[in-house]
Amino acid sequence: MKGPADLIFYVLAALTVGSAILVATLPNIIYAAVALLFTFGGVAGLYVLLSADFLAATQVLVYVGGILVLIMFAVFLSNQISSVKLSNPVHFRLPAAALCLVLFGVLAYTAVSPSFVLKARITYQPTTAEIGELLMTRYLLPFEVASVLLLAALIGAALLSRPDRPDIARPDMEEPK
Amino acid sequence: MALDKLLVIAAALFCCGLYTILTRRNAVAILMGVELVLNAANINFVAFSHYVSHLIGGQIFAVFVIVLAAAEAAVALAIFLRLFATTGTVEVDAADQLRG
Numbered sequence: 001m002k003g004p005a006d007l008i009f010y011v012l013a014a015l016t017v018g019s020a021i022l023v024a025t026l027p028n029i030i031y032a033a034v035a036l037l038f039t040f041g042g043v044a045g046l047y048v049l050l051s052a053d054f055l056a057a058t059q060v061l062v063y064v065g066g067i068l069v070l071i072m073f074a075v076f077l078s079n080q081i082s083s084v085k086l087s088n089p090v091h092f093r094l095p096a097a098a099l100c101l102v103l104f105g106v107l108a109y110t111a112v113s114p115s116f117v118l119k120a121r122i123t124y125q126p127t128t129a130e131i132g133e134l135l136m137t138r139y140l141l142p143f144e145v146a147s148v149l150l151l152a153a154l155i156g157a158a159l160l161s162r163p164d165r166p167d168i169a170r171p172d173m174e175e176p177k
Numbered sequence: 178m179a180l181d182k183l184l185v186i187a188a189a190l191f192c193c194g195l196y197t198i199l200t201r202r203n204a205v206a207i208l209m210g211v212e213l214v215l216n217a218a219n220i221n222f223v224a225f226s227h228y229v230s231h232l233i234g235g236q237i238f239a240v241f242v243i244v245l246a247a248a249e250a251a252v253a254l255a256i257f258l259r260l261f262a263t264t265g266t267v268e269v270d271a272a273d274q275l276r277g
Contacts, residue, residue: 013186020193020213029206036209039190043216046183050227052236055219055243062243067212067250074205074254078261096199104192111184118180118228127233131240139237146244153248160255163262 009049016042033071040064054128183224190217204257204267208250215246 019038026032040063047056135143190213197210219239226235257267264271 017189020190024193024197050223052223055239062247070250070254074257078267096196100192100196107188108185112181153252157251157255161258
């Protein structure tokens with residue numbers, strides 16, 4: 001791929017990595033959440049360039065539409081708006097930065113060392129139908145396990161976030177007879 | 178646009194997420210770092226599925242990662258709200274009642 005696709009790729013890469021760096025460094029947590037929005041959007045764009053159309057749509061729906069809204073709710077519910085320092089304190093800045101830079105160097109060196117056998121012909125085709133078919137046949141068990149896990153997470157989250165009501169007596173566990 | 182560039186992008190995302198997890202004290206910000214790390218892993222799955230594998234198992238794995246991330250975010254934020262109701266803050270240093 002040459003020309004405009006390359007240009008779009010570099011723009012998306014810069015958007016993704018740049019806003020990820022902003023997430024890591026911005027002192028205000030609300031700004032960090034907004035930067036996270038652009039990171040998720042950039043990743044969705046990269047999925048489109050990798051011919052993963054279903055994943056790109058899922059990324060936008062679940063991450064941008066769901067998780068990010070949840071995070072924003074948590075920020076607004078857990079900080080006093082009146083407090084000037086919308087708390088996002090930072091500790092251990094220098095050792096963490098050194099560790100991450102070293103790790104990035106190692107990972108990037110591994111990535112560019114030519115050791116992966118690429119496909120002979122790279123095709124760009126929609127994959128939604130194939131994903132649906134595989135989820136109903138070969139990956140049926142993980143699919144069902146994931147649905148049970150989602151149900152458990154749903155019930156657990158609702159139970160955990162329910163406020164305590166001291167006026168209602170809790171049904172205590174029955175005494176063993 | 179090739180495999181190695183995508184891997185470098187994923188490595189950069191992973192390191193940003195790791196830095197966020199290591200330096201922040203606000204639990205919600207730490208959760209943002211975890212999401213960055215999960216996104217980096219997903220980019221790797223999809224890139225290898227596109228450039229190396231002849232199957233699209235990588236994309237299916239990425240779908241499951243997104244499902245797990247959603248479940249994890251919901252439960253984690255419920256726990257943060259309880260933590261806020263208990264201690265009045267969501268800084269992870271405040272949750273040390275179990276320290277011996």
